[in-house]
Amino acid sequence: MVQVIRTKEDAKEFLNSLTLNEEYGFVFEDVDLSQNGKTRLGISREEPDYFYSFSFGQGWTDQVSTILSEDEALALVWKHRKAINKSLKSEY
Numbered sequence: 059m060v061q062v063i064r065t066k067e068d069a070k071e072f073l074n075s076l077t078l079n080e081e082y083g084f085v086f087e088d089v090d091l092s093q094n095g096k097t098r099l100g101i102s103r104e105e106p107d108y109f110y111s112f113s114f115g116q117g118w119t120d121q122v123s124t125i126l127s128e129d130e131a132l133a134l135v136w137k138h139r140k141a142i143n144k145s146l147k148s149e150y
Contacts, residue, residue, distance in 0.1 A: 062146065076101050
């Protein structure tokens with residue numbers, strides 16, 4: 059897995075490093091959400107060619123996951139690369 063996302067190629071490598079075996083996907087703080095919101099990004103078990111996002115926070119949660127194409131997931135990673143990088147750095 060990449061350690062820092064600096065380019066769109068890094069973002070794509072990050073997505074490619076996610077595996078179906080990761081039960082809970084990759085979680086990062088989502089500054090677009092209120093109440094300590096976090097978003098989980100992973101590979102869809104129902105549709106392995108797609109990704110999913112699922113957001114949650116203090117006292118609330120999404121009802122269902124949002125299925126994302128690779129392009130949509132890449133756009134999400136690129137938009138939130140600062141928060142994802144923070145989570146990546148805390149892992150290493």
